Amino acid sequence: MPPGLYDQITDPRSPLPIPGRVMAIAAHPDDVEFGAGATIFNWTSNGAEATIVVVTDGSKGSWNPGVDCSGLVDQRKREQRRAATILGATSIEWLDQIDGELQHTPELRREIARLIRIHRPDVVLTHDPWQRYQLHPDHRATGLLTVDAVVAAREPLFYLDLGLEPHRPSTVLFWSADEPDHAEPVSARAFDAKVEALLCHASQSETTMGSAATSDDARDRFIERVDDWLRSSASRFDTDRAETFKRIIP
Numbered sequence: 001m002p003p004g005l006y007d008q009i010t011d012p013r014s015p016l017p018i019p020g021r022v023m024a025i026a027a028h029p030d031d032v033e034f035g036a037g038a039t040i041f042n043w044t045s046n047g048a049e050a051t052i053v054v055v056t057d058g059s060k061g062s063w064n065p066g067v068d069c070s071g072l073v074d075q076r077k078r079e080q081r082r083a084a085t086i087l088g089a090t091s092i093e094w095l096d097q098i099d100g101e102l103q104h105t106p107e108l109r110r111e112i113a114r115l116i117r118i119h120r121p122d123v124v125l126t127h128d129p130w131q132r133y134q135l136h137p138d139h140r141a142t143g144l145l146t147v148d149a150v151v152a153a154r155e156p157l158f159y160l161d162l163g164l165e166p167h168r169p170s171t172v173l174f175w176s177a178d179e180p181d182h183a184e185p186v187s188a189r190a191f192d193a194k195v196e197a198l199l200c201h202a203s204q205s206e207t208t209m210g211s212a213a214t215s216d217d218a219r220d221r222f223i224e225r226v227d228d229w230l231r232s233s234a235s236r237f238d239t240d241r242a243e244t245f246k247r248i249i250p
Protein backbone atom coordinates (compact mmCIF):
# COMPACT_ATOMS: atom_id res chain seq x y z
CA MET A 1 0.00 0.00 0.00
CA PRO A 2 1.72 3.26 -1.08
CA PRO A 3 2.21 5.60 1.91
CA GLY A 4 -0.15 8.54 2.02
CA LEU A 5 -2.82 6.91 -0.15
CA TYR A 6 -5.38 7.06 2.66
CA ASP A 7 -4.56 10.69 3.52
CA GLN A 8 -5.91 11.74 0.14
CA ILE A 9 -9.41 10.49 0.94
CA THR A 10 -11.23 13.49 2.36
CA ASP A 11 -14.86 12.84 1.40
CA PRO A 12 -16.39 10.88 4.31
CA ARG A 13 -18.48 8.91 1.80
CA SER A 14 -15.56 7.83 -0.37
CA PRO A 15 -14.74 4.20 0.38
CA LEU A 16 -11.12 3.68 1.36
CA PRO A 17 -8.81 2.00 -1.15
CA ILE A 18 -8.96 -1.79 -0.66
CA PRO A 19 -6.21 -2.50 1.88
CA GLY A 20 -3.69 -5.29 1.42
CA ARG A 21 -3.94 -6.36 5.05
CA VAL A 22 -6.31 -5.46 7.86
CA MET A 23 -6.44 -6.26 11.55
CA ALA A 24 -9.62 -6.00 13.62
CA ILE A 25 -9.04 -5.95 17.37
CA ALA A 26 -12.10 -6.72 19.49
CA ALA A 27 -12.84 -7.23 23.16
CA HIS A 28 -15.20 -10.17 22.60
CA PRO A 29 -16.23 -12.72 19.99
CA ASP A 30 -19.02 -11.01 17.92
CA ASP A 31 -17.79 -7.40 18.38
CA VAL A 32 -16.05 -7.40 14.98
CA GLU A 33 -19.18 -8.68 13.25
CA PHE A 34 -21.33 -5.97 14.84
CA GLY A 35 -18.80 -3.19 14.27
CA ALA A 36 -17.27 -3.89 10.90
CA GLY A 37 -18.44 -7.24 9.51
CA ALA A 38 -19.63 -5.90 6.17
CA THR A 39 -16.54 -3.76 5.61
CA ILE A 40 -14.17 -6.64 6.34
CA PHE A 41 -16.18 -8.94 4.05
CA ASN A 42 -16.05 -6.33 1.29
CA TRP A 43 -12.29 -5.96 1.62
CA THR A 44 -11.47 -9.68 1.80
CA SER A 45 -13.75 -10.29 -1.20
CA ASN A 46 -11.51 -7.86 -3.03
CA GLY A 47 -8.25 -9.51 -2.02
CA ALA A 48 -7.42 -8.15 1.46
CA GLU A 49 -5.96 -10.43 4.11
CA ALA A 50 -7.76 -10.03 7.43
CA THR A 51 -6.71 -10.99 10.95
CA ILE A 52 -9.10 -10.85 13.89
CA VAL A 53 -7.69 -10.38 17.39
CA VAL A 54 -10.04 -11.33 20.24
CA VAL A 55 -8.74 -9.94 23.51
CA THR A 56 -10.96 -11.65 26.11
CA ASP A 57 -12.19 -15.22 26.40
CA GLY A 58 -15.89 -14.32 26.24
CA SER A 59 -16.54 -16.21 29.47
CA LYS A 60 -19.17 -13.75 30.75
CA GLY A 61 -21.30 -13.89 27.63
CA SER A 62 -24.37 -15.51 29.13
CA TRP A 63 -27.37 -14.55 31.27
CA ASN A 64 -27.46 -18.04 32.78
CA PRO A 65 -25.71 -17.98 36.18
CA GLY A 66 -25.32 -21.78 36.08
CA VAL A 67 -23.52 -21.86 32.72
CA ASP A 68 -20.36 -23.97 32.36
CA CYS A 69 -17.84 -21.16 31.75
CA SER A 70 -15.12 -23.24 30.12
CA GLY A 71 -17.71 -24.83 27.82
CA LEU A 72 -18.91 -21.33 26.94
CA VAL A 73 -15.34 -20.22 26.09
CA ASP A 74 -14.93 -23.20 23.74
CA GLN A 75 -18.30 -22.60 22.12
CA ARG A 76 -17.54 -18.91 21.57
CA LYS A 77 -14.23 -19.75 19.92
CA ARG A 78 -15.99 -22.16 17.56
CA GLU A 79 -18.59 -19.50 16.76
CA GLN A 80 -15.89 -16.86 16.17
CA ARG A 81 -13.99 -19.20 13.84
CA ARG A 82 -17.12 -19.81 11.74
CA ALA A 83 -17.93 -16.09 11.65
CA ALA A 84 -14.34 -15.24 10.66
CA THR A 85 -14.53 -17.72 7.78
CA ILE A 86 -17.72 -16.07 6.50
CA LEU A 87 -16.03 -12.66 6.66
CA GLY A 88 -13.02 -14.06 4.79
CA ALA A 89 -10.57 -13.53 7.67
CA THR A 90 -7.62 -15.88 7.41
CA SER A 91 -6.32 -15.83 10.97
CA ILE A 92 -7.52 -15.26 14.52
CA GLU A 93 -5.29 -14.35 17.45
CA TRP A 94 -6.72 -15.13 20.92
CA LEU A 95 -5.38 -13.15 23.88
CA ASP A 96 -7.56 -15.10 26.37
CA GLN A 97 -7.99 -12.38 28.98
CA ILE A 98 -10.80 -12.86 31.46
CA ASP A 99 -14.03 -11.40 30.08
CA GLY A 100 -15.17 -8.32 31.99
CA GLU A 101 -11.88 -7.90 33.83
CA LEU A 102 -9.69 -6.48 31.07
CA GLN A 103 -7.10 -3.96 32.24
CA HIS A 104 -4.82 -1.63 30.33
CA THR A 105 -1.44 -3.23 31.14
CA PRO A 106 2.04 -2.74 29.64
CA GLU A 107 2.13 -6.47 28.85
CA LEU A 108 -1.05 -6.37 26.75
CA ARG A 109 0.01 -3.19 24.99
CA ARG A 110 3.28 -4.91 24.09
CA GLU A 111 1.47 -8.06 22.90
CA ILE A 112 -0.85 -6.09 20.60
CA ALA A 113 2.10 -4.04 19.27
CA ARG A 114 3.91 -7.33 18.60
CA LEU A 115 0.93 -8.62 16.60
CA ILE A 116 0.78 -5.37 14.61
CA ARG A 117 4.47 -5.68 13.76
CA ILE A 118 4.03 -9.31 12.72
CA HIS A 119 0.84 -8.93 10.64
CA ARG A 120 1.70 -5.41 9.35
CA PRO A 121 -1.89 -4.25 8.65
CA ASP A 122 -2.63 -1.23 6.45
CA VAL A 123 -5.84 -0.68 8.40
CA VAL A 124 -6.47 -1.38 12.10
CA LEU A 125 -10.09 -1.45 13.30
CA THR A 126 -11.22 -1.42 16.92
CA HIS A 127 -13.60 0.01 19.53
CA ASP A 128 -13.70 3.78 20.02
CA PRO A 129 -11.91 4.21 23.37
CA TRP A 130 -13.39 7.70 23.76
CA GLN A 131 -16.99 6.77 23.05
CA ARG A 132 -18.98 8.72 25.63
CA TYR A 133 -21.14 6.61 27.91
CA GLN A 134 -19.59 3.35 26.77
CA LEU A 135 -20.34 1.18 29.75
CA HIS A 136 -18.39 -1.95 28.94
CA PRO A 137 -14.91 -1.77 30.50
CA ASP A 138 -13.52 -4.31 28.01
CA HIS A 139 -14.59 -2.15 25.06
CA ARG A 140 -12.96 0.92 26.56
CA ALA A 141 -9.80 -0.99 27.49
CA THR A 142 -9.46 -2.71 24.10
CA GLY A 143 -9.80 0.58 22.23
CA LEU A 144 -7.19 2.27 24.40
CA LEU A 145 -4.78 -0.68 24.33
CA THR A 146 -5.02 -0.73 20.54
CA VAL A 147 -4.36 2.98 20.14
CA ASP A 148 -1.37 2.77 22.47
CA ALA A 149 -0.10 -0.36 20.71
CA VAL A 150 -0.34 1.38 17.32
CA VAL A 151 1.90 4.16 18.65
CA ALA A 152 4.38 1.65 20.12
CA ALA A 153 4.40 -0.49 16.95
CA ARG A 154 5.31 2.47 14.74
CA GLU A 155 8.10 3.87 16.94
CA PRO A 156 11.48 2.16 16.43
CA LEU A 157 12.70 2.46 20.03
CA PHE A 158 9.76 0.54 21.52
CA TYR A 159 10.34 -3.14 22.23
CA LEU A 160 13.74 -3.47 20.55
CA ASP A 161 14.06 -6.91 22.17
CA LEU A 162 11.22 -8.24 20.00
CA GLY A 163 13.56 -8.02 17.02
CA LEU A 164 10.65 -6.94 14.77
CA GLU A 165 10.63 -4.05 12.30
CA PRO A 166 8.40 -1.13 13.34
CA HIS A 167 5.13 -0.83 11.45
CA ARG A 168 2.85 2.18 10.97
CA PRO A 169 -0.68 1.36 9.76
CA SER A 170 -2.08 3.83 7.22
CA THR A 171 -5.37 4.24 9.06
CA VAL A 172 -7.10 3.35 12.30
CA LEU A 173 -10.90 3.03 12.22
CA PHE A 174 -13.07 3.07 15.34
CA TRP A 175 -16.45 1.35 15.10
CA SER A 176 -19.40 2.49 17.25
CA ALA A 177 -17.65 5.83 17.14
CA ASP A 178 -18.65 8.81 19.20
CA GLU A 179 -18.07 11.15 16.27
CA PRO A 180 -18.02 9.10 13.07
CA ASP A 181 -16.45 10.84 10.10
CA HIS A 182 -16.21 8.04 7.57
CA ALA A 183 -18.76 5.70 5.95
CA GLU A 184 -18.07 2.45 4.14
CA PRO A 185 -20.99 1.46 1.91
CA VAL A 186 -22.63 -1.92 2.59
CA SER A 187 -23.69 -3.88 -0.50
CA ALA A 188 -26.50 -6.46 -0.39
CA ARG A 189 -23.90 -9.22 -0.45
CA ALA A 190 -21.88 -7.68 2.38
CA PHE A 191 -25.07 -7.17 4.40
CA ASP A 192 -25.96 -10.85 4.04
CA ALA A 193 -22.43 -11.86 5.08
CA LYS A 194 -22.54 -9.58 8.13
CA VAL A 195 -25.86 -11.07 9.24
CA GLU A 196 -24.73 -14.63 8.58
CA ALA A 197 -21.52 -14.02 10.56
CA LEU A 198 -23.49 -12.48 13.44
CA LEU A 199 -25.85 -15.44 13.53
CA CYS A 200 -22.85 -17.77 13.95
CA HIS A 201 -22.70 -16.45 17.51
CA ALA A 202 -25.63 -18.58 18.64
CA SER A 203 -24.50 -18.42 22.29
CA GLN A 204 -25.21 -14.66 22.12
CA SER A 205 -28.69 -15.03 20.67
CA GLU A 206 -30.35 -14.08 23.93
CA THR A 207 -27.92 -11.43 25.16
CA THR A 208 -27.26 -9.37 22.04
CA MET A 209 -29.51 -10.57 19.22
CA GLY A 210 -33.05 -10.49 20.57
CA SER A 211 -33.18 -14.30 20.76
CA ALA A 212 -32.62 -14.50 17.00
CA ALA A 213 -31.83 -18.21 17.22
CA THR A 214 -35.18 -19.18 18.77
CA SER A 215 -37.61 -18.62 15.87
CA ASP A 216 -37.82 -17.41 12.29
CA ASP A 217 -39.75 -14.36 13.49
CA ALA A 218 -37.09 -13.40 16.01
CA ARG A 219 -34.40 -13.91 13.38
CA ASP A 220 -36.26 -11.66 10.91
CA ARG A 221 -36.67 -8.98 13.60
CA PHE A 222 -32.94 -9.12 14.32
CA ILE A 223 -32.06 -8.79 10.63
CA GLU A 224 -34.40 -5.81 10.40
CA ARG A 225 -32.67 -4.25 13.40
CA VAL A 226 -29.24 -4.64 11.79
CA ASP A 227 -30.61 -3.09 8.61
CA ASP A 228 -32.05 -0.16 10.65
CA TRP A 229 -28.70 0.43 12.40
CA LEU A 230 -26.82 0.56 9.12
CA ARG A 231 -29.38 2.86 7.52
CA SER A 232 -29.58 5.23 10.46
CA SER A 233 -25.80 5.45 10.82
CA ALA A 234 -25.56 6.09 7.08
CA SER A 235 -28.22 8.80 7.14
CA ARG A 236 -25.88 11.41 8.65
CA PHE A 237 -23.69 10.93 5.57
CA ASP A 238 -26.64 11.02 3.16
CA THR A 239 -25.95 7.50 2.02
CA ASP A 240 -28.11 4.44 1.89
CA ARG A 241 -26.64 1.72 4.10
CA ALA A 242 -23.17 1.94 5.65
CA GLU A 243 -20.88 0.96 8.47
CA THR A 244 -19.52 4.19 9.92
CA PHE A 245 -16.25 4.90 11.69
CA LYS A 246 -14.04 7.54 13.20
CA ARG A 247 -10.90 7.60 11.08
CA ILE A 248 -7.45 8.42 12.43
CA ILE A 249 -4.18 8.69 10.51
CA PRO A 250 -1.61 7.41 13.01
Ligand SMILES: [Zn+2]
Nearest residue numbers: 027028031139
Ligand atom coordinates in the same frame (compact mmCIF):
# COMPACT_ATOMS: atom_id res chain seq x y z
ZN1 LIG B 1 -18.19 -6.78 23.29
